Amino acid sequence: MMKKMTWLFFALISIVLISLSIFTSFAPKYVSGSYYDSENFYWFFEDKIREIGPVILSRLDVDKEIENLQVEPFEVEEYLNFNGSQMNQIQSIQDQYQEMINDAEVNDNAVLKEEMVKERDTKIADIRANFADDKTVREKILSAKKEVLRKYDAKISNAVAKAKVSQKSLAYDLTNVDTGERYTFGDVNEDAAYRGGFSNNNGYLTVSSLDQDFSEVKNSELQALSIYNLNELVGDESSQFTGEIIIPKSKMINEHLQGFRQYEQNKSLFTVSWILGLLSAAVAYWLYTTRRDEILLVSTPQWVKKLNFEGRIVSILVTSVGLLNTYFPLTQGMRYDHFENSVNTLFLYLFLVAFLTLTIVQLIWLFNDAKNNSLKELWETSRIKRINLKMHDVFLKRSLGKQFVMLLFIVFLSGLGLGGVVMQPILILVYAPLFVLVSLPTLYLLLKRVADYNKLAIATEQMARGQIIGDVNIRGKTVFAEHAKHLNKLREGVRVSQSEQAKSERLKTELITNVSHDLRTPLTSIITYTDLLKKPNLSEEERMSYVDILDRKSQRLKTLIEDLFEVSKMASGNMQLNKQRVDLTQLMQQALAEHEEDIQKSGLDFRITTPELKLFAYVDGQKWWRVLDNLIGNAIKYTMPGTRVYVALIEEDGCAQFIVKNVTKYELGDNIDELFERFKRSDTSRHTEGSGLGLAIAQSIVDLHGGSMRIDVDGDLFKATVSIQII
Structure with a gap:
């Protein structure tokens, strides 16, 4: 248990610290200064000068300013264009009055309508006059400036009586440095509470010629010139004076006396605090030298040790907050001379000493416990640490x-x-x-x-059981929504895997069926006509016809086998590209020329669109020609007879796009992706000569070049778009 002497010692230390803080903060103000050197008096004196200066000492010569008024060319220009051009201003006036005129017509008010029309026409005529002659505008601006200055002068005239009352607490003898004019009031030789001298050596007294309370400009004409204050019209006018200004002791007003008394009171408080600090330091030193062992025995009381870590921290925070809430009001009151009640000030000081003493003692208890490792034990068992661990997990x-x-x-x-x-x-x-x-x-x-x-x-439980679940719909960007997306991806992955496996099995079956059908058809014809050629009684004409059929069927079989081999090479990645700088426009024209005869026979109307400039790309010309050839060939084979085929080569976003659009003679269905599958044809009955590999080959070639191929189907409208980066 701490002894009374120990508490007294730390209370004395607190007084010393408080006195030291007050002394270092306010010694320049209260030791070597006076009220007349303080900020409060400076503000009081400046207010007095502002009250009488622009009205009595340095009144603006409005007549002279009016004589010197000018209208600059740029001001005329700003005025004219403030509300827009002449036409815009006239249109604005017409729009503004048209609705009111219409309302008057609806209400059958001919008199109001006539007045509105006259007012509108007058304003429009005024606008036209402004733009017709700069002289009109100059006169308006000049008139507005004069009006503002006269209004200001009238306000100053009304303020003279108030300024004369205000100057009764002063006496002065001042001379205008520029004009030599002398201004006197009262007797500057009488006993003064304050005496201020102004000269070339110690500085002139500067008095503004404009009273800021009356300087605001409210004039619509001058707003167009962005003039909202007299400073912007006449400049920052001011005068400099030499001479003396005094505050006679016999004329000290309440405001001055109140400030003076508060300053003196705070000066007394500062002095008492300083002396009390010195005495406290002396007594504390005496206690330290005579009863050192007793006062330094700062053992932590048992009731404090029973407090947990959080309780001790909260206790220190409470006393620290009390310390700040008393220290700042005390120092702010001394800084701005706000204290009037000595009793309240005394209580504020005592509370400050108490809070500081409690804070110091509690910090010493905490420091001693830290040295004895008791603080570590408190921390290990504290709720703060347990919460911290849980928050880490959270x-x-x-x-x-x-x-x-x-x-x-x-x-x-x-x-x-x-x-x-x-x-x-x-x-x-x-x-x-x-x-x-x-x-x-x-x-x-x-x-x-x-x-x-x-x-x-x-x-998650259903998926663990192997059940197929639907989408887990959780909206937003929460952790649960993110977890749901992952779960849906996992479910979708399982579903896609199963779907791809089933699709793969179906495609294998279809591939075998289609390949068998497409290869068997020409092979059967070859076998049949070979047997027919073996007959000895064939005529030469029949023999040549059979040979021709055999040639076509063998070529058909060759084409199928070559296409199948080419697709196999592309799928395995064994295709080699010989890329060069190729003119895509010329390549398209060549592909169309190759099919010119087939196009004529088909009866289709081909509409060709080529770019104005040549488009070049870095491609394998032979392979890229194959892409164009396949797409044009498909259009000839599968387009509805008598319709148009649109073939275009355009440039878009740095890419060359080859586009083929046609109306198909066979129903395509909704699954566009199947058109890229091998041996897949829109002619499901397989009556045409196609191998079903055209689009698959074109897609593979485009992919190898790093381009893109897109197919769009809208009913029977088929559109293929091939894009490649141009150089």
């Missing part, structure tokens, strides 16, 4: 942790607000909107998080 997923803390904080504030409403029912006016706008949405979010968690738990 923030393993940072976004979820932030949401959790935010929800708890809002719930806490809601409860706190409800308590406030119970204490002060009037607060329901604030609490009710906040409860509806904040608390209820927060409660909804909390319930939604629980519901989202339950959805995820059930879906």
